Amino acid sequence: MHPLAVALQPVIDATGAEIVRASDVTGSDVALIWNGDVVAGVRLPLIHGSLERIITVVENELGERLPMLARPGKQQAIRRLDELGAFVLRRAVEDVAEAMGISRITVYSYLNALHRRE
16 A cells, blocks of 8 residues: 555544545545656545444544533534534434433534524
8 A cells, every 4th residue: 555545544434434445446536646646546436324424533533422522512512513514414413312312402502602603
């Protein structure tokens, strides 16, 4: 594997993407170019499963699973999920509420409090 691909591996793992060989790069992949040559590519993940990946990122950042967080931690998690774009996904509020063990009304309340401050 090319050193550029090796260096990007942690980012690729965190996003759910994958490295592909230079010969397998398609138009929808991100070409990794080194000294003018395509040395590998990054194949981005499908939208399916995105919310679960975002939740995992937030749990890793906060160091605890969402349902185990106290109220301030849940508010922080909602803020971070919002920053990462989780709530543009269909049914995200309902799915996040279920993942956290809170009501969707509580999620909306936390989101409204965040956006009132902006």
